[in-house]
Amino acid sequence: MSSALSPKVQNQIAMLQQMQQQMQTIAAQKAQYEMAVREAKRATEELNDVPDDAPVFMSVGTVMMEKKKEYVLANLTEKIETLELRIRSLEKQEGLLSGKFEQLQLQIKQALEGKAQSAS
16 A cells, blocks of 8 residues: 555655654653652651751762751752653643654655545
8 A cells, every 4th residue: 555655645654753753752761851850849748747847858969968957959850840840841742842843744644645535
């Protein structure tokens, strides 16, 4: 059947598959960042419940180090902001790619319907 398709339509289908893979990659990255944001927010909530003078430990590479609560909170806040910025960027990419995907899908559908009508 693929030999009955024009090279243009075959190319469009290949592009569509590539876009689909890109969208899946973006969705996976976004989910990973969203999970990291949830974890950082949870850690922030827990830290807010401990006294200011309580010992707080933070993972630095493969080592746990004692840090001041305010330092850890600032670090978590910065991490959350950075991740949320990345998520918004991925959402923007996702939206643009989704629009292109739907447009290409429509072009392929029209090309296939036109081929089916001309074959009847």
